[in-house]
Amino acid sequence: MQNSNNSAAAIRQISALVNAGLSARQARDICSESLSTLQPLEQKQFEVVWRLATSLGGPIVLALNRITEVFDRTQRNQQEVQLAFAGPQSTAKLVMWLPVLALVLSQLVGMNPLGAIVGSPLGALSVSVGAGLMVAGRWWTKRLLARALPNPDDSVAIDRGAYLDCVLIGLQAGLPLSQARQSADLEFESGFQTKPLTENFEALDAAAELSRTTGAALTQILLSNADAFREKQRFEIASRISKLGVQLMIPLGLAVLPAFVLLAIVPIAVSLLAI
DSSP, X not given: OHHHHHHHHHHHHHHHHHHTTOOHHHHHHHTHXXXXXXXXXXXXXXXXXXXXXXXHTOOHHHHHHHHHHHHHHHHHHHHHHHHHHHHHHHHHHHHHHHHHHHHHXXXXXXXXXXXXXXXXXXXXXXXXXXXXXXXXXXXXXXXXXXXXXXXXXXXXXXXXXXXXXXXXXXXXXXOOHHHHHHHHHHHHHHHHSSOOOHHHHXXXXXXXXXXXXXXXXXXXXXXXXXXXXXXXXXHHHHHHHHHHHHHTHHHIIIIIHHHHIIIIIHHHHHHHHXX
């Protein structure tokens, strides 16, 4: 999360230096150390924008300001996601420690469940099966938690508005839409090692048609559509996290709670019967 903040600040600094009269190359060289804080996908996105803006001869400050705005918004979204994710994550960790806590407390009050585990075949069998269930529950829970958040290095996490921003750079450089689109296609595929989403192409065609029929500025339509894609991406992640609390009930009911009974309740019961 801190990396996103640093990366936005680094790009903002490059923009300020260019505005102050330095060449784009000089400004980037000065900020090279700050740019090293970019995460892998951020680095790819920045390089795509940089190559397009510098090769097409468009207003590089506009391109830099745009990606700074995007990274700032991404940081805020990440903060919201992490806050929403913290609850289910903390609950999962707490539940995993309940059997250990129960054993320790019962041992402290004199029930001696540890003695039952060591000295009773039933206690030993119960703990063995319970430990297996706990391992399975932990693996299941970690898998659910991992699936709720996209891997930052995964192609699924690529900014869905990035392609339209690439087309926008070409338009701001004065290219006709067909050439701006061709340049965006080449740089996007080269930089991200994947093709843009089909919905990106559909949105671009719809925006071009809307601009043609209404006279509205295509650049403004693309800006709005790119932001809409990002908001949709953020909503999908938030939706997965909101469902996580319910999904965690499955390993809790099928593995963790039975493990709790076998790891804690059965040894305590055996120790009480032995008394």
